[in-house]
Amino acid sequence: MKAKEDRSYYRGDRCDVFALVPQGVRRVLEIGCGAGRFRENFPPCVEYWGVEPVVEAAREAVGLTQVLVGTLDEVAPSLPDGYFDLVVCNDVIEHIVDTRQTMATIRAKMTDEGRLVGSLPNVRSVWVLLELFFLRDWRYRESGVLDNTHVRFFTFRSARRILVENGFEIEVFRGRALGDIWWAKALLVLVSPILCCLGWDICRTQMLFRLRKGRRVDVCKNAAKMVE
Numbered sequence: 001m002k003a004k005e006d007r008s009y010y011r012g013d014r015c016d017v018f019a020l021v022p023q024g025v026r027r028v029l030e031i032g033c034g035a036g037r038f039r040e041n042f043p044p045c046v047e048y049w050g051v052e053p054v055v056e057a058a059r060e061a062v063g064l065t066q067v068l069v070g071t072l073d074e075v076a077p078s079l080p081d082g083y084f085d086l087v088v089c090n091d092v093i094e095h096i097v098d099t100r101q102t103m104a105t106i107r108a109k110m111t112d113e114g115r116l117v118g119s120l121p122n123v124r125s126v127w128v129l130l131e132l133f134f135l136r137d138w139r140y141r142e143s144g145v146l147d148n149t150h151v152r153f154f155t156f157r158s159a160r161r162i163l164v165e166n167g168f169e170i171e172v173f174r175g176r177a178l179g180d181i182w183w184a185k186a187l188l189v190l191v192s193p194i195l196c197c198l199g200w201d202i203c204r205t206q207m208l209f210r211l212r213k214g215r216r217v218d219v220c221k222n223a224a225k226m227v228e
Helices: 038-039 055-060 074-078 100-108 126-134 156-165 184-189 194-199 218-225
Strands: 027-031 047-052 065-067 085-091 111-121 167-177 203-213
Touching: 027 038, 047 055, 055 065, 065 074, 074 100, 085 100, 100 111, 111 167, 156 167, 156 203
Parallel strands: 027 047, 027 085, 047 065, 085 111
Antiparallel strands: 111 203, 167 203
16 A cells, blocks of 8 residues: 655554543554554553554554554454454544455454444534535545545444444444634634534544444444434
């Protein structure tokens, strides 16, 4: 896979996601580990495996127990089954074509009491909607919600649904705010009547989650009931 020119793309420490990590984890698998900066949130005693498809980023991932280069499906035979008590997917699922297969692989590598934490971009972010409605544009970029390497897009509702349909129970699911930019806050005040109609989820650029293994649900109708 071709590397992004902006190398900071692979170097996020994602403290917002780490806040969801339960205490006492001992064996961690991070899918899409990039340059391995998320590992720095954990104590050295934690066994930490990484999977990264971009060779240049994987070379920077020092301090990990093992770094496997490739997609999860490609390296899955090299990962022990039922072994990891934490799996991390920071902005990964939106890059996956076969979500069902990948989520099944993640479940297979987790312990029965394991957790899955991570994040997803929110395509209903106000910035995307403003550009779509007023500029009549849907413009891909090097990073962000409309990253040019994304193959899937999620809202709060569809993200919850796909996670439940693929055999997980939601423990935490919340949004990350737009940030502390003063003009962004001022704009939100001005458009607050619109927000009341469209929903406050459009003020969230990302969705953060913590999941545990649940029973697999194949019927969309039943899955929708589970997340209500």
